[in-house]
Amino acid sequence: GAVVSQHPSWVICKSGTSVKIECRSLDFQATTMFWYRQFPKQSLMLMATSNEGSKATYEQGVEKDKFLINHASLTLSTLTVTSAHPEDSSFYICSVGADEQFFGPGTRLTVL
Amino acid sequence: AQSVTQPDIHITVSEGASLELRCNYSYGATPYLFWYVQSPGQGLQLLLKYFSGDTLVQGIKGFEAEFKRSQSSFNLRKPSVHWSDAAEYFCAVGAPGDYKLSFGAGTTVTVRA
Numbered sequence: 001g002a003v004v005s006q007h008p009s010w011v012i013c014k015s016g017t018s019v020k021i022e023c024r025s026l027d028f029q030a031t032t033m034f035w036y037r038q039f040p041k042q043s044l045m046l047m048a049t050s051n052e053g054s055k056a057t058y059e060q061g062v063e064k065d066k067f068l069i070n071h072a073s074l075t076l077s078t079l080t081v082t083s084a085h086p087e088d089s090s091f092y093i094c095s096v097g098a099d100e101q102f103f104g105p106g107t108r109l110t111v112l
Numbered sequence: 113a114q115s116v117t118q119p120d121i122h123i124t125v126s127e128g129a130s131l132e133l134r135c136n137y138s139y140g141a142t143p144y145l146f147w148y149v150q151s152p153g154q155g156l157q158l159l160l161k162y163f164s165g166d167t168l169v170q171g172i173k174g175f176e177a178e179f180k181r182s183q184s185s186f187n188l189r190k191p192s193v194h195w196s197d198a199a200e201y202f203c204a205v206g207a208p209g210d211y212k213l214s215f216g217a218g219t220t221v222t223v224r225a
Binding site: 001032034042043044045046049093095097098099100101102103104105106108 | 144146148153154155156158161163202206208209211212213214215216217218
């Protein structure tokens with residue numbers, strides 16, 4: 001299966017700052033990547049579909065201006081949380097693949 | 113749109129005992145079904161998947177699951193649990209050709225000695 005990495009694995013930032021999270025597909029050419037968010041003790045919720053070379057597709061209720069997604073190559077998608085607030089603190093996980101998805105190890109974001 | 117229900121929020125089982133985790137899905141056709149396991153602070157590990165064919169699916173770590181179309185279920189089982197099986201388990205459903213997944217709320221498994 002595909003190997004997916006995320007960087008950083010955890011990040012702490014101050015309220016109002018922006019944070020960029022990278023998702024790399026190490027051995028799979030990914031025209032599409034998915035970003036999920038997981039709040040503590042909760043399930044994963046799909047945030048958006050990252051499309052290589054075009055705009056991301058956001059799920060209902062997800063603010064596209066707050067969660068900026070860039071998918072500039074077949075191996076890298078980035079999620080930037082802009083003007084982060086404490087309520088954005090969560091575990092962010094990306095996935096790549098086709099009928100079977102392969103997940104990254106996740107990024108823990110804490111906004112103070 | 114597809115959805116998944118995991119009725120059991122938390123299950124406690126003795127080491128060596130059998131385990132069954134329930135999963136019910138809602139989807140108009142035959143979905144793709146998955147079970148993932150997540151240890152605290154970690155990503156997801158795929159235990160097994162069902163796309164088509166034999167409705168009894170074998171996975172890693174001694175897990176198996178059975179797809180029952182009539183009951184819209186995909187329950188996960190393990191005959192004898194180990195202390196290392198303590199984790200969060202998620203059932204997920206996907207539509208063929210649409211790679212997005214919908215996850216259930218998860219079931220926390222605690223293993224007592």
